[in-house]
Amino acid sequence: MIEIDRERLWRDIETLAGFTRPDTPWTRRAFSPEYDTARRWLKAAFVEAGLAVELDAAANIIGRRAGSEPGLPPLVTGSHTDTVPAGGRFDGIAGVLASLAFARALEASGTTLRHPLEVIDFLSEEPSDFGVSSIGSRAFAGKLSAEQLAMTDPSGETLAAAIARVGGAPAALAEPLRRMGDTAAYVELHIEQGRVLERAALPIGVVDHIVGIRRLSLVVTGRADHAGATPMDARFDALAGAAKVITAVETLANAMNGKPHYVVATVGKISVSPNAANAVAGRVEMILDLRAGSNDVLTDFPELLMTRCDLGALGFEIAPISTAPVTDCAPEVMAAIAAAADRLGLGHRTLTSGAGHDAVNAAFTGPTGMIFIPCREGRSHVPEEWSTPEQLYDGARVLAETLLALDQSL
Ligand SMILES: [Zn+2]
Numbered sequence: 463m464i465e466i467d468r469e470r471l472w473r474d475i476e477t478l479a480g481f482t483r484p485d486t487p488w489t490r491r492a493f494s495p496e497y498d499t500a501r502r503w504l505k506a507a508f509v510e511a512g513l514a515v516e517l518d519a520a521a522n523i524i525g526r527r528a529g530s531e532p533g534l535p536p537l538v539t540g541s542h543t544d545t546v547p548a549g550g551r552f553d554g555i556a557g558v559l560a561s562l563a564f565a566r567a568l569e570a571s572g573t574t575l576r577h578p579l580e581v582i583d584f585l586s587e588e589p590s591d592f593g594v595s596s597i598g599s600r601a602f603a604g605k606l607s608a609e610q611l612a613m614t615d616p617s618g619e620t621l622a623a624a625i626a627r628v629g630g631a632p633a634a635l636a637e638p639l640r641r642m643g644d645t646a647a648y649v650e651l652h653i654e655q656g657r658v659l660e661r662a663a664l665p666i667g668v669v670d671h672i673v674g675i676r677r678l679s680l681v682v683t684g685r686a687d688h689a690g691a692t693p694m695d696a697r698f699d700a701l702a703g704a705a706k707v708i709t710a711v712e713t714l715a716n717a718m719n720g721k722p723h724y725v726v727a728t729v730g731k732i733s734v735s736p737n738a739a740n741a742v743a744g745r746v747e748m749i750l751d752l753r754a755g756s757n758d759v760l761t762d763f764p765e766l767l768m769t770r771c772d773l774g775a776l777g778f779e780i781a782p783i784s785t786a787p788v789t790d791c792a793p794e795v796m797a798a799i800a801a802a803a804d805r806l807g808l809g810h811r812t813l814t815s816g817a818g819h820d821a822v823n824a825a826f827t828g829p830t831g832m833i834f835i836p837c838r839e840g841r842s843h844v845p846e847e848w849s850t851p852e853q854l855y856d857g858a859r860v861l862a863e864t865l866l867a868l869d870q871s872l
Contacts, residue, residue, distance in 0.1 A: 464567045464862055468855040474559045475854065478503065478543065479551035487845055488551050492544040492586030492597070493615075493624045500543055501628075504558070504583055511562055512569035513581060518639055520601030521630030523583040527565055529575050535646045535828065536578040537865055537872075539564070542587035542598070542820060549588075550847020552837060552854075557651040558583050560858035564865060575869045577646050584820045585628070591615035592624070599823035604638025611635065638826075645828030646872045647795055650821045651861045652832060653849055657840035658813050665856040666803045666810035667834030668796050671755035673724060673816050674788035678750040678764055680707055680729070683777035686736055686744030701734055701743035703776040710770045711750060714763070723756040724814035727763070749783070755814040757788050789822045795831030795868065802863030808856055833860055 481500035483489040490496045505523060508515045513525030526536070541557025561581040568575070585598030592613045600606040611622040611632055622632035654660075659667050684698035708729045715727035731749040754760050764780045771778060796812070803810040813834065821832050835857035838848040 464564075464571055464573060464866065466563050466567055466855060466858045466862055468851065470566070471559060471563045471854060471858055472851045474507070474562065475551065475555060478555045478559065486548050488545055488549055489547050490543065490545045491547065492588070492590050493628060497544055498628070501583065504543065507562060508565070508581065511566040513565050517629045518602075519631040519634035520598045520606070520639060521585045521625050521628045522598040522602060525562070525565060525581040527568060527575070527579040529578040531576045534577045535644055536580040537575065537869060538580045538582060538645045538648045538824065538828075539650065539861065539865060540580075540582035540584065540820075541650050541652060542584045544586050544588050546588045546843045548845060549843050550845060552653045552847055552849050553655070553842055554587060554652075556653055556835065556849065556854060556857070560651045560854065560861050563858050564862040567862060575866075577869050577872070579865070585625070585630070587820055590621075592621040594621060596818065596820055596823055597621070597625070599820035601635045602639050603823040603826035604641075605823060605826070606635055608636070640827040642827060645824065647792070647828055647868045648821060648824035648830040649795060649799070649861060649864055649868070650819060650824070650832050651857050652819060652834060653837040653842060653847070654813070654834040655817050655837065655840065655842035656813075658811075659834060659836040660838070660840060662811060664809040664811055665836065665853060666799075666808050666860055667813045668799045668803075668810055669791050669815050669832035669834060670796060670812045671724070671791065671814045672789040672819060672822050672832070673726075673753040673755055673814060674757055674760050675784075675786045675818070676752045676760040676763070677783040677785075678752065679781045679783055680704075680748040680750050681777075681779045681781075682707060682746045682773065683779075684742070684744055687742040689740045689742055692742055697742050698775055699742050700746045700776060703773045703778065704732065704743075704746040704748060706773060707748070707767075707771050707778065710767060714767055714770060718759060718763075723754055723759055724816065725754045725759055726816060727752045753816055755788060760785065760788075786818075789825050789830075791825075791831045792829030794871070795829050795864075798864045798867045798871070799831055799833055799860060802860045802867060805863060806856070806859055808860060831864075833857055833864070
């Protein structure tokens with residue numbers, strides 16, 4: 463019988479969260495002294511749980527427990543232990559420590575799985591000082607480019623040098639560390655970072671998709687003119703046009719969301735020219751951040767937006783900046799998570815992750831799924847981020863049950 467130690471899990475959360483910059487809780491930036499101390503503590507905890515610890519070439523910490531059937535690929539679980547500046551106490555570490563709790567429970571009960579088990583602390587998941595996020599899991603999947611490895615932080619250190627400094631081997635990262643099929647399944651527990659579960663009063667979320675993200679440049683052009691001397695009927699006011707565009711973005715996203723896909727769209731960056739109090743704006747450049755659980759939505763949104771914006775004589779152009787496609791969770795992993803929650807008598811629903819995760823990259827190595835637990839008011843990446851001991855415990859039990867079931871079925 464596998465028993466997750468609820469008190470120990472909570473104590474681990476408090477301990478690992480406590481490795482923070484004292485002046486700005488809760489801050490544990492990747493490659494910082496606090497991060498280093500935390501990871502040293504984690505490695506010792508892995509060893510104590512009976513895991514053989516190694517660093518891979520991306521300096522991901524891997525704790526491995528042997529399986530009984532030779533030749534089977536590992537079941538992989540984990541998350542990350544870095545935070546954003548002044549972040550929270552649960553993002554990332556909840557997944558790593560729930561995975562550790564499972565490994566500890568296997569050790570305590572003398573259980574050997576058919577598959578090897580790997581608990582991974584992926585290096586630097588949050589946007590790093592190098593301008594790259596999900597560094598460890600990108601490298602895992604062979605998606606960390608030479609250009610990214612050459613990027614520097616404000617001190618001038620390259621990402622490659624930083625990876626080497628924390629024990630990695632950046633020269634080995636030109637090749638994927640794992641390929642499709644190298645992972646029997648990847649399951650990651652994470653706080654939801656939204657309010658869907660809290661509003662529904664459900665302890666467990668089964669993630670169906672991790673949103674794709676498309677960034678688009680929106681440019682409205684008019685004519686810069688004197689704000690006093692130009693009559694209202696003789697203006698080509700680009701900013702007044704941009705206001706219509708922003709409203710149309712919001713209206714369109716509201717209309718598309720939930721039918722059936724998760725859709726959010728944000729104009730969060732705008733630059734106005736000439737940007738003067740006494741000038742009619744001649745040109746406005748904006749960036750649209752579009753996220754959806756469907757690649758079709760990402761593709762179709764710009765054209766729909768264009769048809770909904772009647773800007774008269776103003777110019778309006780939409781141009782793509784970047785696209786990261788939707789990650790689909792594997793149906794067999796989703797089913798295993800839902801069945802595990804059912805067996806434990808825990809309510810659940812499917813939902814789409816609006817944030818990126820290491821799971822996006824792990825999905826390139828094998829069938830992947832995510833378990834979400836509620837977090838208070840959906841607040842995350844802030845010091846107020848909070849999940850209860852009960853919510854963590856429920857999530858950890860579902861993670862354990864899911865991995866046990868997948869060990870039998872895969
Ligand atoms: Zn996270």
